Amino acid sequence: MRGRHRLQGMTAPLPDKPTVRATKPRKNRQRNQLLVTLGVLLAMAVGLAAAFLMSGPAPPQAAGVRTPAENPQPERQSEPAELEEVVSDAGPELIDDDHRTLWESPTAGEPISLAYLPPGCELILHLRPAALLAKPEGERALRALGPQGLAVLKELMRAAGVKLRAIDELVIGLRPGQGGAQGGLEATLVITPTEPLAGAPGAWEPPPPYANLRTAQHEGAAYRVGAPWCCWVPDQEAGRVYVVAPRAALHEAIDAGGAAPPLRRELELLADQTDRDRHTTLLAAPSFLFTDGRSLFTGVTESLQSPVFDFLPDALRAASLSVHWADDFYLEARGASTAEVTATRLASQLKSRVTNWPNDLQLAVLDLNPAPHGRRLVAQLPAMLRLLGAYARTGVEDDAAVLNAYLPLPAGENLLAASELMLAQLSAGARGAAATTATAAPREVSIEQKLGQPASVSFSRDTLEMAVRYLADEIDAPVVILGSDLQLEGITKNQSFSMDATGQPAADVLLDILLKANPDRTAAGPGDPKQKLVYVVKPDDAGRPTIYITTRSSAEKRGDRLPDVFAATGSP
Numbered sequence: 001m002r003g004r005h006r007l008q009g010m011t012a013p014l015p016d017k018p019t020v021r022a023t024k025p026r027k028n029r030q031r032n033q034l035l036v037t038l039g040v041l042l043a044m045a046v047g048l049a050a051a052f053l054m055s056g057p058a059p060p061q062a063a064g065v066r067t068p069a070e071n072p073q074p075e076r077q078s079e080p081a082e083l084e085e086v087v088s089d090a091g092p093e094l095i096d097d098d099h100r101t102l103w104e105s106p107t108a109g110e111p112i113s114l115a116y117l118p119p120g121c122e123l124i125l126h127l128r129p130a131a132l133l134a135k136p137e138g139e140r141a142l143r144a145l146g147p148q149g150l151a152v153l154k155e156l157m158r159a160a161g162v163k164l165r166a167i168d169e170l171v172i173g174l175r176p177g178q179g180g181a182q183g184g185l186e187a188t189l190v191i192t193p194t195e196p197l198a199g200a201p202g203a204w205e206p207p208p209p210y211a212n213l214r215t216a217q218h219e220g221a222a223y224r225v226g227a228p229w230c231c232w233v234p235d236q237e238a239g240r241v242y243v244v245a246p247r248a249a250l251h252e253a254i255d256a257g258g259a260a261p262p263l264r265r266e267l268e269l270l271a272d273q274t275d276r277d278r279h280t281t282l283l284a285a286p287s288f289l290f291t292d293g294r295s296l297f298t299g300v301t302e303s304l305q306s307p308v309f310d311f312l313p314d315a316l317r318a319a320s321l322s323v324h325w326a327d328d329f330y331l332e333a334r335g336a337s338t339a340e341v342t343a344t345r346l347a348s349q350l351k352s353r354v355t356n357w358p359n360d361l362q363l364a365v366l367d368l369n370p371a372p373h374g375r376r377l378v379a380q381l382p383a384m385l386r387l388l389g390a391y392a393r394t395g396v397e398d399d400a401a402v403l404n405a406y407l408p409l410p411a412g413e414n415l416l417a418a419s420e421l422m423l424a425q426l427s428a429g430a431r432g433a434a435a436t437t438a439t440a441a442p443r444e445v446s447i448e449q450k451l452g453q454p455a456s457v458s459f460s461r462d463t464l465e466m467a468v469r470y471l472a473d474e475i476d477a478p479v480v481i482l483g484s485d486l487q488l489e490g491i492t493k494n495q496s497f498s499m500d501a502t503g504q505p506a507a508d509v510l511l512d513i514l515l516k517a518n519p520d521r522t523a524a525g526p527g528d529p530k531q532k533l534v535y536v537v538k539p540d541d542a543g544r545p546t547i548y549i550t551t552r553s554s555a556e557k558r559g560d561r562l563p564d565v566f567a568a569t570g571s572p
Contacts, residue, residue, distance in 0.1 A: 102395045103404050106326040109277030112171065114260040116190045116234065116243045118252035121173035121261060122288035126274070126281040129164035130194050137325045137409055138279065144417035159229055159244055160191050161207035168192045169276065173261075175249075176292035185295060188245035188253065197239035204233035206242055221254045234258055266318035266336035273334060273398055274320060281322040315341035315349070329412040331388075332404040347394050347401035379469060381418040383462050384411065447537050447545045450475040451507040458500045464517040465493040468549065471513065475506045478540070479547045485554035489532050491519055510535060511565065514549070526565045536560040 112126045132138035142153065157163055160170065169192040177186040199205040206224055210231035213224040223232035230250045233242045236258060243253055263271060267285055274281050289296065315337040324330045337346040392405040455474040457467060465481060472479040481493055497516040501509045511526055514533040523531040532551050538560065540546040548560075555562055 100393060100395070102393050102397065102402055103330075103406055105275065105332070105404075106324055106328070106330050107275050107277035109275045111272050112274040112276045112281060112283075113169075114171065114173075114263075114271060115258050116241065116253045116256075117171065117173040117188055117261050118175065118245070118249040119256070119261040120175035121188070121263075122176075122267070123174040123284040123293060124271075124282075125172040125174075126276065126278075126283075127167075127170045127172075128277075128279050129167045129170060131168075132279045132325070133165050135325050137329075137413060140410075140413040141325070141416055144413045144420060146417075146420040149420060156189075158209075159189055161209055161231070161244070162191075162193060166194050168194045174293065185293065186246055186249055188243065188249050190241065190243050192241050197233060197242065199233075199239060201235045201238075204235070204239045204242075206231045206233050210244075218251050218254050223250060223254075264318070269336045269398075270318050270320045270334050270400060273400060275322065278322040278324040278330075278332075280324075281320060283318070283320045285318050286316050315346060323412060325409065325412055327409070329407045329409050330404070331407070332402065334403075335401040336399070337401070343396045343399050343401045347396055347403075379466065379473075380459070380462075381415075383459065383466070384415055384418060387411070387460075388415075447477060447547060450477045451505070451510070451547075453506050454503045455506040455509045456502045456504075457509050457513070458502060459498065461496050461498050463494050463496050464513070467497075467499060467513045467517075471506065471509055474509075477547060478544065479549065480540075482548055482550045482554070485550040486533075488554065489519070489551045491517075491532065491551070507563075507565075510547070527567050529568050531566070534562055534566050536562060 112124075114121075114124065117124070132141070142150070145152070153164060156170070160167060169190075171190040173188045173190075174185050175188075177184040193207070197204050197206065205211060210224040210226060210229075213226050213231070215222050216225045216230075217223075221232060221234070223230055225247070228246055229244050230247050231242060231244050232250055232254065233239065243250060245253065264285060267283065270283055274283065316335050317338055318336040320332075320334045322332050335343075335346055337343060341349075388405055388407060388411070391407060392403055394401070394403045396402065453475055455471060457470045457474060459467070459470075462470075468479050468481060483493060486493065495517055499512065499516060501512055504512075514535065515523065515526065515531065518531055518533045520530045520532065525531065526534070529552070532553070533549065534552050534555055535547055535549050536555055537545060537547055550560070552562070552566070
């Protein structure tokens, strides 16, 4: 029996054995200008989808949250009182968590209504702007989309004719335009305002800028004619819904009489499993992204095309991604495969592909030379994905492969901001900086002076290599790890640890990093001979003073002079 966790909040420690509810199988339920900027919003959704489907260094986490590495499987304990639930005989029964069962959804809404979309839509985006903007985290998430993402939102407001806060639900359907790929893409917007439109049947007053446009008729339905958008207020909706689309698409929606359009089988399967209470849901056929919809990968989104194409399994025929900000940040992805590949096998394929992706992304980040204002956030993107992977669960539900996860509430905006900054930097061609160095400041400041400057390096869990890079960025000085020296002692650059140093002298921060990364944790301090990791300051090949991280034995063999702090004091 398939069950799901019910997580109360990640500001408190995760319960060792959370309550899990088994769920009943769901019943089957029926159900130009904007396009360029919409591609940016799609990039955020696709980037986030690829990020968490590929799962997996950790951002600053909320107080009390324990990652699986810090919370090994304990013996079974009694359930916390706040997670207890009274379940009737007709409802789902509680089962013990096996640390693999899917998390329970924070919402339980009906499937998204696809009414008034024209046939042929292969990418559908559902948004709940008013509910999202009612939460501080939602406003920050929208700002995290960056300049181009905000341009998307402004274009949406122009097309809808109202502000985002006045929109309860917004459904955007994309389909190939007339003439296939050469005809571009065509968007249809179905808008549910927070307040019904004024008027009476046959005379509903559409929102500006459509109110003063001329009226046309199609199959007895009146609509306002504009360029490129036309607006139709269906009489049967009593002003609760209106549709904005190019004329041809609007005519097809009118012809359908408000019925949901036919979808390919796999999209239909996932559409029935959507939840209209979630803040954002993306539903798409992957093949559309690389055929008729490939124009979405232009400009800032171009760098996404290759990694997304490489990641998606050949058998994946439809995918959905939804996110929701509640007490925690929730993400869920679903996939439907061909008949030849079972949902279980598809879930296994997705899980196997997530393993190495954070490491691959980290290499890309190290090869990137981001702008100073976003350098640290971009550098922590792989860490965020590892935290995401730590909480992600995979399984099968309703014949679909499912991956879902809970994260601390600020994670959503941080993931979006880091993804947007990285995409912007990739689009600008910001590459070529050495991974372990930082450019020296124009004015002459000695290494010793820089090591005396205050520095702050904090993270919940990250590698020695990244910690050194954070410090190098903080003090604007070249810092190089001599990997071959570390290998001789069996020390790797990828070992992870946590750190919280704020406003301390950079030299002390560097020592703290070396102490935490030292293989022998019994070392009493930097002067203890058991402290193998040390640093030296000497010129590089170009004669520039550089901080080198090495081992005590290698430095002694080369005759390198160690800072006085490493003077041997003997073991206690």
